[in-house]
Amino acid sequence: MRNRLSTHSRLTQQDRQRIAAGLADGLSYREIARRLDRPTSTITREIARNGGPGGYRPQQAHEATVRRARRGTPAPPRAATPPGGTLEQETVEMAVRAGMPRTAARVHHDLMLSKDGRRTAAELARTLNVSPAAVSVAVNYLIQQGYARRERDPQHRRDIYVIDNDAWYHSILISRRQTLETVRATMAAAETLGLDSPVGQRLAKTAAFLERVSLDMIESADRWRTLLT
Structure with missing residues (x-):
């Protein structure tokens, strides 16, 4: 059983190419592992040993693994990671x-x-x-x-x-608009279901909470925006 598991977890050159493609597409380690039918820990270890998500190169990773197997020495940890x-x-x-x-x-x-x-x-x-x-x-x-x-x-x-200093301020403005859209939709649902019903009351309280938090957030952002200049 141990030999079969070891063979199954050994990555091929094609597997490494698929890992690189998954990283480029923004997939999570778990999703990459699922698509390759491998443990997530195998994918995490493979990427960490070979430059991290920003420096992973399938061909170099495969060649490094072959060299390590020939030497019979364990893979270096994050020392192989490029600067940064x-x-x-x-x-x-x-x-x-x-x-x-x-x-x-x-x-x-x-x-x-x-x-x-x-x-x-x-x-x-x-x-x-x-x-x-x-x-x-x-x-x-x-x-x-x-x-x-x-x-x-x-x-x-x-x-x-x-990207500049004001980017963080604008991201908060956009987040606030999105939150207020949720507030309006939640309040509309509460009114449709009836503000005197248990569900309507719960939704109305949720809308009031989100609205207050979003207002506090933008007031704080306006107050401290000078820190970005």
């Missing part, structure tokens, strides 16, 4: 746990650490080793959530994606 890889991995994982798609989190992290907070789509695709289509989806998400904005470079006829 550990920081990126930790930052991206925190953003993913908060609900941000993985590729969007990687794009956001790269923009944050760029010198002037500006990148073209080609630069993002090259730096993160993802497809232009994946970059497009990621930046559209960031723009919709207020984390970045799009500028047009008329000289080269290309878009430039920008």
